[in-house]
Amino acid sequence: MGFGYNINPGIHYDVISKEGVVTSSIEIKLPKAVMMHDMAITEHYTIFFDLSLVFDPKVMVLQSRIPFVFDRTHPSRIGVIPRYARSDAEMKWFHIAPCFLFHTANAWETKSHKEIVIYGCRSDNFELDQLGGGGRAPFEFVGKDYKAGSFVRPDYQPVLYEWVLNLETGAVSERPVTHECYLEFPRIHPDLNGLPSRYSYIAITSDVNPLPVLEGVAKVELATGRISKVRWPEGHYGSEAVFVPRRGAQDEDDGYLLSFVYRPDTDLSDFVVLDAKTMSSVPVCTVSLPQRVPFGFHGIWVSEEEIRAQLGAEA
DSSP states (O other): OEEEEETTTEEEEEEEOTTSOEEEEEEEEOSSOBOOOOOEEOSSEEEEEEOSEEEOHHHHHHHOOOSEEEOTTSOEEEEEEETTOSSGGGOEEEEEOSOEEEEEEEEEEOTTSSEEEEEEEEESSOOGGGGGGSSSOTTTTOSTTOOOOOOOOGGGSOEEEEEEEETTTOOEEEEESOOSSOEEEEEOOGGGTTSOOSEEEEEEEOSSSOTTOEEEEEEEETTTOOEEEEEOOTTOBOOOOEEEEOTTOOSTTOEEEEEEEEETTTTEEEEEEEETTTOOSSOSEEEEOSSOOOOOSOOOOOOHHHHHHHHHHHO
C-alpha cells in the first residue's frame, strides 16, 4: 500500500502487489491540503491521517517559512478505508483532538473486527520550522560544532499515543501510552505490521533540542506503557533503532536493535547493536566507523538470504 498527497487537495492511494504491479488505485478528496507523512494498515483496512498541519503558501511568501502551519480550527481526523476500496465513498472518518503526527508504530483489528487499535507518536502542536532548530536549514546544525541547549516547546514534543476506533458506532477513545519521555520514530517486529504487537522500539528525543537530536532508544510495552530505556553516552546522538529478529526466535522481543550513533567530539559514528530483550546499556557489539554517518530517519535490515532471493528473482 502506498499514497501521495498534494495541494489540490487530496490523496492518491495505491495497492501494489508483491510483483510490483498496481492492482488498485483511487483518489481521496480532502477539505484542505495537509501534511500527511505516514499511514497505517491492518488485516483488512488502510488508515490515513487528516490532521491539523495545513498547507498555507502565504507564510512562505510573507515570512520565508515552510508553507505548512498548525491550524487548530482544521479538525483532525483518522480515515479508515477497506484495502481494495473502489472509491473514497467507502472511507469512514473518526474525529480526534487536534494534533499532528509523523509516524505510526502499528495498527490492528481486534478479534471481533469491530475495533481498530492504532499507536503513533502525537504532538499537540507542530511547525516544520521546528526541525533543525528553527530559522536554520534543517539538520545542518548537528555537526561537530553543535552546541546543545536550544529551546523546544513542550507542546511540539512527540508523545506515544493510542487511539481505539469503533467501526460500528464511530466512537473514538484516545490516550497517552506514557509520559515518561518524548518518543519518535517507532519500530516493531517486522512480521507484525498490521497485526497485534506487544512492543515498540522508539527513539528518545531531546527535552531541549529539536529533531534530529535523538538521545537513546526505548522499548515500550504498548498495552501497559511499561518502558525500558538505553541512553547514549552524554553528547552522543543516535538514529532510529531498527529491530532485527534473532534467528530461531520464539519471543516477539528476542532480537537486536541497530543504530548509528554520532560522536561530535571526533566527528565519527559507531554502528551499535543492542539486545532488544534485555535492553542492557552494554551493547552486544559496537563497530567504530572511519567517518560520520549523516543523520537519516529510516532504514531496514535486509538479510543475505533476502538479497540472494531478490537477485535470483530478477535473473
